[in-house]
Amino acid sequence: MDGDAFMVGVETTSPAVVRLHGELDLAGVPRLLSALAGLDGDVALDCSGLDFIDAAGLGAFVRAHRQCAARGAELVGVDPSPAVLRLLRIVDLDTVLHLRRNGAVS
Numbered sequence: 001m002d003g004d005a006f007m008v009g010v011e012t013t014s015p016a017v018v019r020l021h022g023e024l025d026l027a028g029v030p031r032l033l034s035a036l037a038g039l040d041g042d043v044a045l046d047c048s049g050l051d052f053i054d055a056a057g058l059g060a061f062v063r064a065h066r067q068c069a070a071r072g073a074e075l076v077g078v079d080p081s082p083a084v085l086r087l088l089r090i091v092d093l094d095t096v097l098h099l100r101r102n103g104a105v106s
Helices: 029-036 055-070 082-090
Strands: 006-011 016-024 043-053 075-078 098-101
Touching (some): 082 098
Parallel strands (some): 043 075, 075 098
């Protein structure tokens, strides 16, 4: 996969919103972790533009979740696509990560 196919945008609102677009694979993980570094408080990870995620991307989600929890904050995955949500369910990350679809926790 082409690492340039992944983009991250950050809105430093409260909670911070990190928008993911494209395909999150090993090449994109450093960009995601860099965007998350230095954010304080709760983080909404907007996955509505995320088309694909691989094992490295899933690992980055877990790492980000743990970093937020360690500082008493919450990481919420918002509107994952059906394909991303299916993968999260297959590996049971939907039981670990906080997810919201269309404003509802799934």
